[in-house]
Amino acid sequence: MPHNKNINVVSENIALVHSGEDYFSRLESIIRNSQFEIHMQIYLFENDATGKRIISALKEAASRQVKIYLLLDGLGSLSFPSEIRYDLEISGINFRFFAPLFSSYTFYLGRRLHQKVVVADRKVALIGGINIADKYHGTATEPSWLDYAIQLNGEIAKPIQELCNAIFLKKTRLHSQKIKSVFHLQEDISVYILQNDWLKRKNEISNAYIKSICNAKEEITIMGSYFLPGRRIIQALKKAAKNKVKIKLILSGISDLPMTRRATCYLYSKLLSYNIELYEWNNSILHGKAAVIDNYWTTVGSFNLNNLSSYGSIEMNVEINSTVFSKMYQEELNEIIAHCQKITPETLEIKNTTFTKFINWISYYITRIIEIVVTFTPYKRFYN
The missing domain is CATH 3.30.870.10 (Endonuclease Chain A)
Incomplete structure (x- = not known):
């Protein structure tokens, strides 16, 4: 379905983002332009062409000494290859699964990490419903799944990064607290x-x-x-x-x-x-x-x-x-x-x-x- 991306930016601090190339080009740009720290918390991350594209960008950022924290849901990303995880960790990327479905002592369904959040350098964030997979990008024969995200730029990214950090590091007290959540970007x-x-x-x-x-x-x-x-x-x-x-x-x-x-x-x-x-x-x-x-x-x-x-x-x-x-x-x-x-x-x-x-x-x-x-x-x- 056609849409005019030029009308989707109503402020320099906020933009509507569409699934497909719009989302993944923004995501890749955020990763490649990062300087200090990236948090990515995703429910589903597949090792397909789209996933490999984002993995490549993450590894390149890690080679520049950017601190990267990748948290995937243990159920949604159950098929994520262990060899890819090992490769990411060798590259210096901090990686873990949220609530693994299987472990040495339990089988767990329960509470899932369903949010899709990427935040970099405390100054830019993507929040929405889009996972990392070809089906959200689309292919030559299949349209992308219809979905959206919001890109936020500026001070509003700071508390988002703090929350992601608390979740990744299992800081229960900070995770339980409400983050500062209202920002007046401009008068209206x-x-x-x-x-x-x-x-x-x-x-x-x-x-x-x-x-x-x-x-x-x-x-x-x-x-x-x-x-x-x-x-x-x-x-x-x-x-x-x-x-x-x-x-x-x-x-x-x-x-x-x-x-x-x-x-x-x-x-x-x-x-x-x-x-x-x-x-x-x-x-x-x-x-x-x-x-x-x-x-x-x-x-x-x-x-x-x-x-x-x-x-x-x-x-x-x-x-x-x-x-x-x-x-x-x-x-x-x-x-x-x-x-x-x-x-x-x-x-x-x-x-x-x-x-x-x-x-x-x-x-x-x-x-x-x-x-x-x-x-x-x-x-x-x-x-x-």
Whole structure:
């Protein structure tokens, strides 16, 4: 889908970043221009062409004596080759897995590192939902997964780097503290760094979504991959709809997790009964997690509207309060909607055979059970 990158920079301190070459060229530039220290905390890092490109940039930076800390989730990056890890460590890169799935004494699901954060020299950061893999970059035959990140420049990067350092070094006290999270970049733009880590009593992203939805006056647009919200989000959307707020949801038409998509489809009838507009994106896999409310409040990051993100993962979002930025991003989302298939009660009735309804129903409850098991696995829940 075409987009005009020139309109995505509304301040020298903040820019909307698209999956594909836009994200990876920025990431490579940040790494190659770094001088002192890089923190990269990623859920999924694959050893494909895109992964090799970023590994090469990291090794080059390490050769310049840049301190590099690479933290990958033990489940998301389970397939990361041990020989590549060894090569990175030989190059001087500090590497570890967050909560390895297997160890000598346990099998662990539980809490995951789901945030996607890169920060360099305490002056530039990338925060979003984009992992390191070909599917997020795209290939000659396959489009990139639809996703976004935010690039932040300046003082706002300092506390992000401090938090990443605390997580990597397992500084529990610092990790448990809230970071300074609000920055007024200019008169009409303020930025908040929001975290969700239920075990550390950080529910900032969940609470921001609920508060903003409940306070909406005119319009809510949400892009939701793996959309399976809990009761509080559903009730907030229902309340907003009763208040005559126009609500649009951009959801997955195709997904890398078909059962989760089926579970989302189970909610369609309920959502449509609230007069919520539903749009399915079918041009590529939808992986974005973002929202715009009333052309003023925007959030972009790693947080999915489901219980895994709410209660089982470490997440980070950027919240932007800005009329200029939100209007720009709303135009982007409107363009996406123009390329989506709209789901109406009539089209849903045609699609929903008795067998389809049963599959959606069973997918919903199986997915909910899996969420409960994974999220609340009791053994070594605080492992980090």
